Amino acid sequence: MNIPQIQIRQQQGLLGIDADLGRYDIKQPQATFEMHTTPIRLDIETIKGQLSVDNTRWHDALGYGPHLEAMSRIYSTCKEIAIQGIAKRVADGNRMAAIHTGENAIASLARESMDDVDNFQFMYMGNADFDNIDIRYEPSKVNIEVEEARVEFNVQVNRPEIEYTVGKRDIYVSQYPKVEIIPPEIDLKI
Template identity: 50%
Template sequence: MDLPRIHYRLQHAKLHIDADLGKYDIQQPRPTFEMKRIDPKLDIQQPRGDLQIDSSKARDALGQGGNLEMMHRIYSSARNVAMDGIARIVENGNRLAAIHLGGNPIADNAQANLTGFPEMDYAGPTSFDNVDITYTARKAQIEVTPGRIEFNTKVNNPIVEYRRGKMEIYMKQYPNVEMIPPQIDMKV
C-alpha cells in the first residue's frame, strides 16, 4: 500500500549585505612647549671701611698738644733749665769780669737776653711718622641668586575622527515554503 506523501519545496532566505569599511583620521598635534628663563641676580654691597687718623703726636710736636703733657714736659725739664740758667749767668759774669780783655760784653749779654727762653722746649718730639693712619677694610657682602630655566610642557591629545562606511542590508530572496499535498483519489 502506497501512502500518500506531502511534498514541500523550501526556498531559503537570502540576505544581501553591502558594507564598506569606515575611515579613521588621526592627527597628533605637537606638544605645547614653553621655556622661561629667570636671570641670575648678583647683589653686592660694599660697606665703607673705617679710617682713623691720629694726629695728636703731630699737634704735640707743633706745641699744640694737651696741657697735661705740656706741663709734664715743663716740669721734667725745669731742673735742667734751672741748671743751664745758672751756668749761663756764671758765663755772663765771667765775661763781664773779663772786661779788660776787650770787646763789648754788656751789649753781647743784652742781645742774648732778647731771644727769650729757647731752652724751655715744651713741644713734643718731631718725626716724619707723627700721624698714625689706621684703615680697617670691610668685607664685601656678595649675594648670588642663581638663574634657572623653567619648562612648561603640555602634551596635546590626539584628534581622532571616524567616518562610518556604507552598510546596506536587504533581503535578496525571501524564505518560502511551498507544501504540495498529494493527490487523493476520492473514487475508491
C-alpha cells in the same frame, strides 16, 4: 631505414606583473617645548668704611696741644735747663776771675746777656714733623650672596605619523604554457 620520431615542443608560461610604487605620507608634529627660568638673585650688603683723622700731634706742634703734655715736657726739660744755667754762670764767673787777660768781662757779659734773652728758646711744644697727622682708613666690608639662576626644560617629543598607501598590483598571464606533441608521419603499406 628511418626511425620515426615524436617531436615535443614546449612553450613556457609567462606571468606579467604591473606594479606601481607605494606612497608614504609622513607627518611629524612639532615637539612641545616649555622652558621656565628662575632669575639670578644677587644680594649685596655693604658696611661703610671708616676714616679717622687724628691731628693732636699737629696741634701739639703748634703749641695748642693738651696742657698736661706741655707741662710734662716743661718738667722733664727743667733739670737740663737748670744745669745749662749753672754751667753758664760758672763759665761767666771764670771769665770775670781771669783779670789777667785784660778783657772787660763785665761789659761783655752784659752785652751777651741781652743776646741770651733774645736767643733763649724753651720748647714746650711738640715735635714739628711732616707726618704729624695720623690718618687711618678701614675699608668697607662687602657681603655678596648669589643665588644662581635655574633653567628648567620640559620637552615632549611627538611621534611621527606614518601612512603607507599600497600601489597598484596587476598580475596577469601574458603567455600561457603549452605543450605541442607532433607525431611522426607514419606511412606503412602492408
